Amino acid sequence: MSTVDYFERKLDDKRRLTIPPEIRDKFLSGAVITRGFGKYLHLYPKDVWDNLVEPRLGGDILDEHIADLNVQFRMGKVETSLDGKQGRITLEQHQLDYAGITREVIAIGVGHYWRLLSPDQLAKGRETFSAPH
Numbered sequence: 001m002s003t004v005d006y007f008e009r010k011l012d013d014k015r016r017l018t019i020p021p022e023i024r025d026k027f028l029s030g031a032v033i034t035r036g037f038g039k040y041l042h043l044y045p046k047d048v049w050d051n052l053v054e055p056r057l058g059g060d061i062l063d064e065h066i067a068d069l070n071v072q073f074r075m076g077k078v079e080t081s082l083d084g085k086q087g088r089i090t091l092e093q094h095q096l097d098y099a100g101i102t103r104e105v106i107a108i109g110v111g112h113y114w115r116l117l118s119p120d121q122l123a124k125g126r127e128t129f130s131a132p133h
Contacts, residue, residue: 005109015096015107016088017116030081031089033116034073041091041099046079046109062118091116 004020011017019027028048032053044053057073059066076098080089096102100118107114 002026004108007107009105009107011091011096011103011105012088013102014092015093016086017091019082019087019089021040024082024087027082027089028090030079032077033089033091033095035075035095035098036115037072038120040118040122041088041095041101042073043107043114044050044112046081052112083084085094 004022007020009018026045029050032042032044032046032049034042034044036042053073057066057070070114076093076094077094078092082089086093091101099116099122101116104119106119106122108117108119
């Protein structure tokens with residue numbers, strides 16, 4: 001099975017994003033879409049969210065950093081599933097507004113999930129991504 005670390009798509013008129021056939025099996029359990037760390041979205045397979053993200057968000061009840069992460073990831077969080085043969089997920093308008101996505105979406109694999117960005121955000125981010133650390 002091949003892996004897809006990058007793909008570009010255009011949303012249809014109903015805000016649906018087509019997931020490449022090569023990675024649809026990763027979303028058999030469903031999908032979770034959240035705000036990202038910046039002005040982009042995170043797309044998680046549901047089992048990744050349940051098994052890797054959710055336990056980390058449970059952390060220490062008095063840890064302010066954990067509380068901030070909960071606010072970041074839970075505000076606007078949507079759980080969904082692929083729509084049959086077409087392999088599409090619907091992005092909510094409030095998520096698109098947050099990420100500045102109008103029609104074109106760039107998805108970049110970052111480990112167990114994908115960042116969904118607008119072309120403009122990718123162009124702005126290239127300065128950050130390529131900066132020496």
